[in-house]
Amino acid sequence: MRWQDRVAVLFFPPGMMLTVAALVLFVLNLGVFLSDVNNFCITHHYDRMSFHYTVVLMFSQVISICWAAIGSLYAEMTSNKFLRCFALTVLMLNGAMFFNRLSLEFLAIQYREENH
């Protein structure tokens, strides 16, 4: 099946679907992370950081790691080298993003709003 037909009827193997979804989530999380780093290190506008969205961000990062792992598992079962490399790359990117986010939250923990 040609790839144009695949896109037209949205028929992808489930591993590929999950990996692409993980890639989309990675891009979103990367955008949020870069904006946070910009506000934390460069412009020092601490009130514009994403402290109110921490729960959703953590959830989406963990889900994207899970999806990338399942997609990589499906890809390993095929013998397609490109698919396997792609899925593994997406998994490693998501893992790295999770640890980056964890480090940033640790560094910025003093700057969270306190309510007593």
Next chain:
Amino acid sequence: MASGRGLGQWIPPSSHLGRLHKSQCQEVSPGQGLTYKGQVSGLPTTSGGERFQLWRLGFCTERHLATRLKSNSFYPFTQQQPGVFVLQYYLDTLWKGALLFVLCLALVSLDFVRQVRKQETWGFPAFGVGVGLWLLVSSLPRRRLVLNHTRGLYHFSIRGRTVCQGPMNLIYVRLALSSDAYGRCFFRLVLCGHKLEPLVLVQLSERYEQMEYLGRHIARKLNINYFDYLVTSYRHVVRHWPLGGAVSPGLGQRKSHMYPQPRQATTEA
């Protein structure tokens, strides 16, 4: 097309038989636990009637399947001509995705879970909206499976675009086993094939004999192979062999010369 029965080994078609027949097949989505809706297409130029009829198969026992088989003996399929069976269906992720999408859209628009203890949590329903939309759009194209015995091929297409076409030995009915922690065995009847989406005919049942009878009946009516839940078993019914005939690497050879020949025995004595 003689139906042979013997000690056979069920080799997953994607391992080597797929390479034997260079069919134009691409990756398929296994393990999606599909139920399907069939279509009564009596006329060749039909646009479909009961496409959603079989969605409830996922909740049915083998008794419901048996009742439906009484009315339509080729049950998931319909017979267009003698030897040609057609099945048109939508994946069940269609209604699941639609439900998720509508529910999360309602949550987002009603501002129901907007903020919990100063954390913005509207991201969760928004996430659900995205996932539901994705599932919905990917299941909208109608799938069509054609078994053509006059040409010896099966043909799987999605909205008119061919996904896969292969010989008849690559599509089969299989009894699958899953057991729980206490050792109770549950059987599932699945219609699957090389590069095809597996279709679950009966979801969970403990009655092995009824399931086997139904599986063999369906395979006989549709004239395709039937495989037992064990990989090596006497209960496989193979009607179509791969190219290479009965000399298949998966067949166990009967051991000859188990006992010494009479002439040898007298010489040894």
